[in-house]
Amino acid sequence: PSHHHSRVPNFLQCLSLHFPNSTNSIAKLIYTPHNSNYTSVLKASLRNQRFALPHTPKPKVIVTPLEVSQIQAAVYCSKESGLPIRVRSGGHDYEGLSYVSYESQFVMVDLINFRSVDVNVEKGTAWVQSGATLGELYYGISQKTNTYGFTAGVCPTVGIGGHFSGGGYGMMSRKYGLSVDNIIDARLVDVNGKILDRKAMGEDLFWAIRGGGGASFGVILEWQIKLLPVPETVTVFTVNRTLEQNGAKLIHRWQYIADKLDENILLRLFITTANSSSGFGKLTTQGSFVALYLGRAEKLVELMKESFPELGLERQDCFEMSWIESILYFAGFDGYPREILLNRTYDLMYFKGKSDYVLTPISEEGLEIVYKMLNEIDGTQALFSPFGGELAEISDSATPYAHRSGVIYNIHWGTGWKQEGREEYVKHMKWIRRLYKAMEPYVSKNPRQAYLNYRDLDLGVNNKGNTSYEQASTWALHYYKDNFKRLVEVKRKVDPRNFFRNEQSIPPAAV
Ligand code: FDA
Incomplete structure (x- = not known):
């Protein structure tokens, strides 16, 4: 890693070399605190005001990629410049971990532009990008069919990226389980900047990202889900x-x-x-x-x-x-047009x-x-x-x-x-x-x-440097019980140098 004070310029220079587009369009995808739009971009999906205070640590750079190659470049340049990365989808993390870090300087990759929902009724599946909200997913399904739905949370502004990688409980969970129980494929950018689907990442990593938290393992681009039958009434x-x-x-x-x-x-x-x-x-x-x-x-x-x-x-x-009307009902929008599900403000x-x-x-x-x-x-x-x-x-x-x-x-x-x-x-x-x-x-x-x-940092946090299995167990066993061991093993295999880390990420420790 480069010297502390040159990390940001090094990161920016690296991006300008590796972003495939012209300098002009890059400027619209990268924000530093000097940009007049920086604050509005930061606040666009920042759900908890506790982390919008003047003294809250803020990213030195926000990147809002439009293409996968730009996410790969952000991962690569973050590693090259020694500037750690945070990934944000819907920004609903309870402790703000997608946009706050207690490391002195960091980059945020904001997936606000990665939110397509591609529903295939014939196959009974859909691909949804991590930056989409639950509301956008529900709306997308309802535009194609009224006999399928999906099992996920109630609040329409929650992001797919965090929600799907942490569980996903909603009003159909007694019938169909959690969101993670109905994911059949995913694509992510790994620590080497490679794009991996389920087959390429293998069953261990595919297991880990369905409930182990995405932030420890890569940047998850999109998920393929099973559509779930719902009655017309x-x-x-x-x-x-x-x-x-x-x-x-x-x-x-x-x-x-x-x-x-x-x-x-x-x-x-x-x-x-x-x-x-x-x-x-x-x-x-x-x-x-x-x-x-x-x-x-x-x-x-x-x-x-x-x-x-x-x-x-x-x-x-x-x-x-109808099922989609029930989504509106539980979200507090009973009787509203379903387009309100596309609204990302709160x-x-x-x-x-x-x-x-x-x-x-x-x-x-x-x-x-x-x-x-x-x-x-x-x-x-x-x-x-x-x-x-x-x-x-x-x-x-x-x-x-x-x-x-x-x-x-x-x-x-x-x-x-x-x-x-x-x-x-x-x-x-x-x-x-x-x-x-x-x-x-x-x-x-x-x-x-x-x-x-429902992340809670009161349970405990990692060290700033290396964190042992025992120490991480103080917080991790609450979330993962016996599954923590396997998560640590997967982490050691896919990110041994702990590039993807936060206050409660899986450490690549010896078990
Ligand atoms: P955010 O973008 O903040 O990310 C959360 C974590 O995941 C961070 O660590 C982030 O770095 C990481 N991450 C995000 N995108 C990633 C990606 N693409 N790749 C890798 N890592 C990524 N839960 C529930 O089960 N049922 C419910 O009904 C509700 N309802 C609800 C309402 C409200 C108002 C809030 C604030 C929260 C909920 N939740 C919930 C909890 C919700 O599921 C949880 O906060 C999710 O992690 C939020 O996902 P976001 O993408 O919005 O968060």
């Missing part, structure tokens, strides 16, 4: 119950049925607090039971009467619609999330702690996502995503705020860390399992 509902309206009993009971329901039903549970309309200034805690059923309303009401009669679901609570806010997996139902006392703590500050939420169904059929080692056997549900703990300043920041961060500690007795243990896509 699906049914949705949202039933809200406050704690006063028997909500606590329902929430407790939900834990006993959520993973056992017919796999065509996914019944998710949001626990939130809000200022109630009745009592002035009083916070009300409520459970929102939100469901997708891959079938008609009458049948759903019947099934719910059998499995969860306490909820009291009625036919008029249910809405029949409400800016600060947030911090953490995750847990529950293997035995939480006692009523344990849930009381949740209600009490959710009430302490504004903007908090607990989201319970049920497992079972197809998720229980897939082995823990089939992909790096190791949270399948015995899991009843996943929890997302979250808090969000809009007010600037240190005081608010500290309040929310302290709150969620306290909650996480308080819930320890009630959730999975040894290791306490966590979802990579």
Whole structure:
């Protein structure tokens, strides 16, 4: 690597030699802090305001490639100049790792221009580029067919690149599993600048990028997915119950049925607090039971009467619609034209999330702690996502995503705020860390399992230099359990010098 202060000029000079196009068009694909567009390009997909502060480390160079050869050039020049690289797809990383680095200088490769969605209905497959959003994928499928969908997250602005390489849970996961369970091929640029598809990369690396995090292994360009059959009519509902309206009993009971329901039903549970309309200034805690059923309303009401009669679901609570309309419904765009799925903008806010997996139902006392703590500050939420169904059929080692056997549900703990300043920041961060500690007795243990896509640097980070297997295990076992070993072995094989690294990347260590 070249001398520290000449890294950026060396990188830029290298790019100008290796970008196949004329200097003119290169200028439009490369941004340094001197460019007037730098900030808007950086912020275009930066989901968490916590990492948009003046003191947040920012890339010295942003590259927005239009062609694969330019990504290859960026990897090559990054290596040549000793300037580490970050890859960004949708920018929804919980800890901002796609655009923040604590190394003193770094380059960001932003896949904002790599977002085509190519749907082949005859074959029942699609190729989707990493820089596309979930919304763009869902929209793309819906433009070609109304009998296929795909299993992935609910928020349409999430990027394919991070989501697919970390798991991908959504409203069809009890029927079809995670996104990673339905990927059949991928193309990536490896550390040597080579383009590899599934056949060329081999089954070990193809395994690793489906849940092990893409950032440790290369720049993933695109993914081939299996399209998944959906009925022409699906049914949705949202039933809200406050704690006063028997909500606590329902929430407790939900834990006993959520993973056992017919796999065509996914019944998710949001626990939130809000200022109630009745009592002035009083916070009300409520459970929102939100469901997708891959079938008609009458049948759903019947099934719910059998499995969860306490909820009291009625036919008029249910809405029949097409699968793509259900995507809009869960995204909070009920009744909007589907083109809104192409919109990449969102409400800016600060947030911090953490995750847990529950293997035995939480006692009523344990849930009381949740209600009490959710009430302490504004903007908090607990989201319970049920497992079972197809998720229980897939082995823990089939992909790096190791949270399948015995899991009843996943929890997302979250808090969000809009007010600037240190005081608010500290309040929310302290709150969620306290909650996480308080819930320890009630959730999975040894290791306490966590979802990579809800990344949490509190679990631990790598060294700035070499990181041993033992040290990385402090954070990695939460995400990968026994799969961590195999991930380290793959890493040692494909990137022994640890070019693709971040605070929580797989180290090429001796096991
Ligand atoms: P981003 O671009 O920030 O990348 C995330 C990580 O992947 C970084 O380390 C990055 O370097 C790496 N990476 C990205 N593209 C890459 C590429 N092409 N090659 C190699 N490495 C790459 N999850 C879920 O399962 N279900 C859900 O419903 C939701 N909903 C949701 C809502 C909201 C508002 C947020 C903020 C997040 C979620 N998530 C989620 C979590 C989401 O799946 C997770 O944050 C993804 O990693 C985001 O992917 P992006 O491409 O947007 O992230």
